[in-house]
Amino acid sequence: MPAAAVSLRSCGSWPTNAARLGITANTIATGPFDSELSREYRGTKPEIKTDEWFPAMLPVGRWGQPIELGWLAAFLCSERAACLTGEVIRLDGGYTKSLF
Secondary structure, eight states: OOHHHHHHHHHHHHHHHHGGGTOOOOEEEEOOBOOHHHHHHHHHOTTTSOTTHHHHHSTTOSOBOHHHHHHHHHHHTSGGGTTOOSOEEEESTTHHHHTO
């Protein structure tokens, strides 16, 4: 089973079982992010997803930055997110919403 499917599936049972212990379980579903790995991939397979294609498909009009993923992860690990559990948080520049 792909890691994303395991993550989404697990997010359904973990919050129920762990919440009483003060443990939260959430999933971050990412979209296209600019990184060394994604730039390398785009350089080797320009016919698949070009530098211009993804930003044009995203409502925010740009690639996500790794620091933005870090900010969300830090929030989820903080006391401010103590009551947030069992959620799938899409950090994809609005891509998922633009499909519907």
